[in-house]
Amino acid sequence: MSENILSDKTRSLIAVGASISANCQPCLKNHVAKALENGAAKEEIVEAIEVGKAVRTGAAGSMDELVAEIESDQQNTCSILGDSCKCCCN
Numbered sequence: 001m002s003e004n005i006l007s008d009k010t011r012s013l014i015a016v017g018a019s020i021s022a023n024c025q026p027c028l029k030n031h032v033a034k035a036l037e038n039g040a041a042k043e044e045i046v047e048a049i050e051v052g053k054a055v056r057t058g059a060a061g062s063m064d065e066l067v068a069e070i071e072s073d074q075q076n077t078c079s080i081l082g083d084s085c086k087c088c089c090n
Contacts, residue, residue: 007038008038009038009040009044011038012031012037012038012040013045014048015031015035016035016049016052017048017051017052018031018052019031019052020049020056021056
């Protein structure tokens with residue numbers, strides 16, 4: 001494996017944001033503590049949290065749109081999902 005290019009602090013901040021987008025509370029607690037250990041300032045952690053929240057919100061919005069589409073046209077669920085449909089059609 002190659003050497004890490006990102007600093008430990010940067011990697012910890014990325015993990016903070018990823019924890020939020022994954023909705024993992026134990027992960028968030030762990031990664032915030034690790035970010036502080038790696039020298040992240042509170043303001044940097046807050047910014048990483050905001051980025052994670054934005055990603056989570058965007059992903060949730062896309063999921064909500066797909067769910068609404070499926071709910072509104074239950075007869076054509078497989079045509080909406082396309083190749084990813086593994087239910088009644090395959």
